[in-house]
Amino acid sequence: MTSGPETRAEFLSKPHGFTTRVLDSDILHSFKQSKLTMVAAFVTLAFIIGAAFAPWIAPHNPFDMASIDLMDSLLPPAWEEGGDSRFPLGTDDQGRDILSGILYGARASLAVGFASVLFAATLGITLGLAAGYLGGTFGTIVMRIADIQLTFPSILIALLIDGVVHGLFEGVSRADTAYWVLIVSIGLSFWVQYARTVRASTMVERNKEYVQAARLIGIPPGLIMLRHVLPNVMGPVLVIATINLAVAIILEATLSFLGVGMPSTQPSLGTLIDIGQDFLFSGEWWITIFPGFALAALVLAVNLLGDWLRDALNPKLR
Amino acid sequence: MTAFIIRRLLQAVLVMLVVALIAFLMFRFVGDPINQMVGIETTPEQREALRVRLGLRDPILVQLARFIWNAAQFNFGTSYQFKQPVSEMILQRMPATLELSMVSAIFALIVGIPMGVYTGIRREAWLSKLFLTVSLVGISLPPFLIGILLIFIFAVNLQILPSFGRGQVVDLGFWSTGLLTVSGLKALILPAITLGLFQLTLIMRLVRSEMLEVLRTDYIKFARARGLTERAVNFGHALKNTMIPVITVTGLQLGSIIAFAIITETVFQWPGMGLLFLQSVQNVDIPIMAAYLMLIAFLFVVINLIVDILYTVVDPRVRLDGGAAV
Amino acid sequence: MAFRKLAVAAGLTVALGMATSAQAETFKYAFQGELKGLDPYSLNETFSLGTLGNVYEGLTRRGPELEIQPALAESWEVVEPTRWRFHLRKGVKFHNGNDFTADDVVFSADRVRSQESDLKTRIGADVKVEKVDDYTVDFVLPGPNPILHYEWDTWGIMDKEWAEENDTVKVMSASDESPSYAGLHANGTGPFKITGHETGVKTTFEENKDWWDYGNKKFNIDSVELTPIGSDATRVAALLSGELDMVYPVPVQDIQRVDGNDGTRALTGPELRTIFLGMDQMRDELLYSNVKGKNPFKDPKVRMAFYQAIDMEAIKQKIMRGLATPSALMISPFQFALSDQFERFPYDPEAAKKLLVEAGYPDGFEVTMDCPNDRYVNDEAICQAVVSMLAKIGVTVDLNAQPKAKYFAKVLQSNGFDTSFYLLGWTPGSFDSWNILSNIIHCRSEEGSEAPFNLGGYCNPKVDEITAKVLVENDPDKRNEMIAEAFKIHMDEVGHIPLHQQGLAWGVADDVELAQRADNTLMFYHVNKN
DSSP, X not given: OOOSOOOHHHHHHSOOOHHHHHHHTTHHHHHHHOHHHHHHHHHHXXXXXXXXXXXXXXXXXXXXXXXXXXXXXXXXXTTSTTOOTTSTTOBOTXXXXXXXXXXXXXXXXXXXXXXXXXXXXXXXXXXXXHXXXXXXXXXXXXXXXXXXXXXXXXXXXXXXXXXXXXXXXXXXXXXXXXXXXXXXXXXXXXXXXXXXXXXXXXXXXXXXXXXXXXXXXXXXHHHHIIIIIHHHHHHHHHHHHHHHHHHHHHHHHHHHHTTOSSOTTSOOHHHHHHHHHTTTTTTOTHHHHHHHHHHHHHHHHHHHHHXXXXXXXXXXXX | OHHHHHHHHHHHHHHHHHHHHHHHHHHTTSOOHHHHHXXXXXXXXXXXXXXXXXXXXXXXXXXXXXXXXXXXXXXXXXXXXXXXXXXXXXXXXXXXXXXXXXXXXXXXXXXXXXXXXXXXXXXXXXXXXXXXXXXXXXXXXXXXXXXXXXXXXXXXXXXXXXXXXXXXXXXXXXXXXXXXXXXXXXXXXXXXXXXXXXXXXXXXXHHHHHHHHHHTSHHHHXXXXXXXXXXXXXXXXXXXXXXXXXXHHHHHHHHHHHHHHHHHHHHHTOOXXXXXXXXXXXXXXXXXXXXXXXXXXXXXXXXHHHHHHHHHHHOTTSOOTTXXXX | OHHHHHHHHXXXXXXXXXXXXXXXXXXXXXXXXXXXXXXXTSOOOHHHHHHHTTTSOOSEEEOTTOXXXXXXEEEEEEEETTEEEXXXXXXXXXXXXXXXXXXXXXXXXHHHTSTTOSOGGGSOTTOEEEEEETTEEEEEOSSOOTTTTTTGGGSOOOOHHHHHHTTOOSXXXXXXXXXXXXXXXXXXXXXXXXXXXXXXXXXXXXXXTTOTTGGGOOOOOOEEEEEEOOOHHHHHHHHHTTSOSEEEOOOGGGHHHHHHSTTEEEEEEEEEEEEEEEEOOSSSSOSSBSOOSSOGGGXXXXXXXXXXXXXXXXXXXXXSTTOEEEOSSSSOGGGOTTGGGOOOOOOOHHHHHHHHHHHTOTTOOEEEEEEESSSSTTHHHHHHHHHHHHHTTTOEEEEEEEOHHHHHHXXXXXXXXXXXXXXXXXXXXXXXXXXXXXIIISOOOTTSSSSTTOTTOOOOHHHHHHHHHHHHOOOHHHHHHHHHHHHXXXXXXXXXXXXXXXXXXXXXXXXXXXXXXXTSOOOGGGOEEO
């Protein structure tokens, strides 16, 4: 890290972007070295593609109520006795195709996951930068809010927000609000991590000579922070974000169990598992095991990616 | 130092007040408690009368002031559904939750630290990779499913462990414990594993990465150069250095363990505060919800305060918050 | 010091453990919800009342087939149409040793009608209760009422002296600052005493050897342990693993598993609760629909279309796994003698589509449906199935399934009947049709002071007229004819869409014998453990 004084022109012309750092580094090399990481990346990508193109890939549309026939319910996977080739992985208690359910469910899970991480990261980075740079009363207030935030674990937040939303918007059905409730409540439980990381980094950088120098030559504080601090924290932020994505997906599933997840008419993977667990003892294992397996595979892949990313971006470990 | 602690104490009080405000505001919007308190055939007039008697028709500010004044004295009134003082009920349920949380935290530490050390020292060993991957599987399934699968295997199929409850508890007067009877200990195993699995993974990975960092420091290199055995270096020096963050993180996680116990307690019908809280959410039993939230907030604030103070003691480089703003 | 206390406690545990294993007559069971309190007047809910019915007894009780039997009253007679005389059983003692007399009945009648009681409907406010002598009580009515005593099996008689001594005459209300004595202690005349009650955790009972009917007792258990287990999977697991002797309810899909398992069996039977759909027919425009300016549900054709679009046979087979009785009426056939005159309209999606065209909705319309998801057997699954069946005739239903607390808070009178289309279940507490006519089918006033559970506001003055006559008719045959007439009108106009009577499913260990009552109540005096 250079810390000598720079001229304004030098500062502005130098590439500080994250991409350059990635390309400069041997991250790509480390990626190619680890087979496990490549598999994880492949699985993650497959899920993202499957989810994004679910309407075109899935054999059925599980959200189209008119296409669901109760008489098709509880069919086992196609290869089992009594299975039906129309439903390769069997059907659930309403007659929904499990395979289509998983594709659409992954779509819901990933959408909630990405959106909540994005929400948390945006909120956390902004507040962290501001708190770290401005410090003082503002910084203290932000960090106290962070403390309060930590006081409310995600589960409690979701239960509370869900309740408030339904109190405020009476008559709005679960289906319409569930996404937003989940994104906000999961996102709210994550932002503190970003804020703390970014704030710590900002506070270290703030006192470095180059920042003082940049300020002396009249570069606006916002720009300094953006150009200098952000690239420095991008690594840890990306690692946190990846791990958070995995946690968010699990959290959404957990909230389904508590009754505040995605509604059963628009199931996520978690909702499918929760519906299916009622049928675990009665022998209709496919309703919960396949979505469970899909969820585990997805989360595991994302976690492995996060792991690799952490090691790869940590220069000390290279 | 004293000034710092006093300032943090004041901040803690402020935090509690804000939590109380948020809790109160949210509860204004969660369902109608009256429906849960009376049977379905109760007439509208009777319902309205009850609403007035409960103070639900008073001005909001009056209700808020009453709430905070009472909360400060740990008086959260009487549960709507059980008609018992809430503070008493929470205190009755607390031992169950705290025992479960502590045991699962200890489980996570006892299993997680050695695994972390091993994977840190032998980065390339296949066992390390196995540990890392398996531990990831543990956090890749939603905890409720893990709990149900454990019940399915160990209670229903093998019939060696109980599927619900705390087993036989011994009442010590102020504390009812399941740690003194065989059935109580057996009942703890499945819930503690379910609850501790996530923390185990977390601790293992934390220890691993701390070990990796420490092992690269000059301090360890010197130790090696001095001719100390590998064992002495790893455990005497390196592990010792990783313990501070591990203990801090575990401390901070304790609060979330207690909160996540909600799920474990629901799956295993563990008679703790989390189960009580979830039931009270379903029944819109506002006094219990309020008390539980405030208690969790209180635990968190206290743990945070202790961690903060420890930090400044251990690492003087950390600037006291708000002390020196530029 | 602490150690000694601990050692004593541990010793006690061992002793207790041995005692129970030697006799092995503790009956352990679990129910899905918890016993909220011990005061028999504080909550009008089947499970609470049923469980406390083992401790507190009424003047009457109901047998295994729900027949009314004498209990604390040996006999009764209607002296005049408005005066009923009850002859009380002599030599009955409360658990604390006090004698049971007419004073206790008068006291209990006052207490059950007091401000805080949740059981005020047991006796009308204008009924006078007169003590004739120590063992005779008269009830003086403002008008004839043939079903006066139908709900008295769940009106447990309390000891006047005990209540006064312990300052618990008043029923506890939630706004009280201190807990009431009767909420945490029990003193009845029944076959079982409560020996321990940890709210929401465990309640323990012990047999009452001084019970007046102990000589004829048909049970062999001497203690009972009740644990609430909310999670379906855990509850079933606890039975399958042999930890419990009985659990209920068993989810319908697990019945086979419980039956197939060594050492357990499933007991199933019809329940009295009727599950039905209701539609807002009162507002001029639906709150939750894309049809503006008019209310499609005001047209009986639309209601009939909905009725005929629903395949009850599929719901019975697939969702209820056979454990349901599709119903043409809003009441169980066990509670209405003439119910075999009624038959459901056939399932016919083609006819339903035609009806929608005739009503002016060839492309269907959109409406939101409110549904509880933790109240009735597979409630949310039924609603989902209804949604998909209606989709096939072009009606798009937005399903709003919520936990019961939120559901009831939204749709009931307290929130202004905020629903357009809903699923509800109803068990007439009196086991009688009048309860349904007056609560659900009777015209509802705007604010709900009359027929507060007619959420959709179905209204036909003719039906109301008949309902009024039913109340005072003492001749059973004439009365049944009148009820049938009212039900016929309601059915032809599709005032509601009755779906089915859901089934009861209990899981029982093989070494336990017990009677399953159709009101889903377990009486310990029917339990035998070998």
